[in-house]
Amino acid sequence: MDPYSIIIKPHLTEKSMNAIDQKNELTFAVLRTARKSEIKNAFEDLYAVKVERVNTQVTSKGVKIAYIKLAAEHSAEDIAVKMGVF
Template sequence: MDPYRVLKYPHKTEKSIRLVEKENKLVFIVDRKSSKEDIKKAFEEVFKVKVDKINTMITREGKKKAFIKLKKGYPAADVAVKLGMI
């Protein structure tokens, strides 16, 4: 699957910014049909970082939200700055 179809856009809220700073996590809205493995491959390919863990949830609006934790040595803040989140 095309990585740009899997990853739709970063979720920019106060809570997601706090997760970047405290837990080295990024929050993305992703394609609802994509699996955790699809999300991991797409994220690693696009941003050239290593993913440690992914948690997903379906929001009340029907969107799929992925909480992407990066491995140590790959700061989420660097990716967030590239995306213009902070």
Template sequence: MKNPRDIIIRPLITEKSMDDSEFNRYTFEVAKNANKIEIKNAVEEIFDVKVEKVATMNMNGKMKRMGRFEGRRKNWKKAIVKLTEDSKAIEFFEGV
């Protein structure tokens, strides 16, 4: 079994994700090879909450330039996790 801290890379703190936290939805950057079941188990183990639903999406890296040189940021995976109604909020997102 994979380590849950290898699956959840970091939380995404944006204006939209902060608005979603009012509805028990939290956004994370996750490992590209993680599936919804692994993401659900990792969030439940790390934050001690119950997950109702997981939505994932693959994000393409943006093109970037440095002078005449072009490059690309890495592709990554985003997961939006919805908690059950009786779950407590994730403290990490509170007060940000």
């Protein structure tokens, strides 16, 4: 499956902005049917980083959110800057 069809867009809230600095974690809206392993592989392909873990949740509006924690050698802040979040 195409990585661009799995990872839809960044999910930016105050909580997710704090997680970038404090937890080295990025938050994205993802395809509702995507599994954690598919999200991990898609993110690693798109951004050439190592993902430590992926947690997901479905919001009350029906949007699936993925919390992607990066390995220690990669910076979530650097990726956020490349995406234009800051």
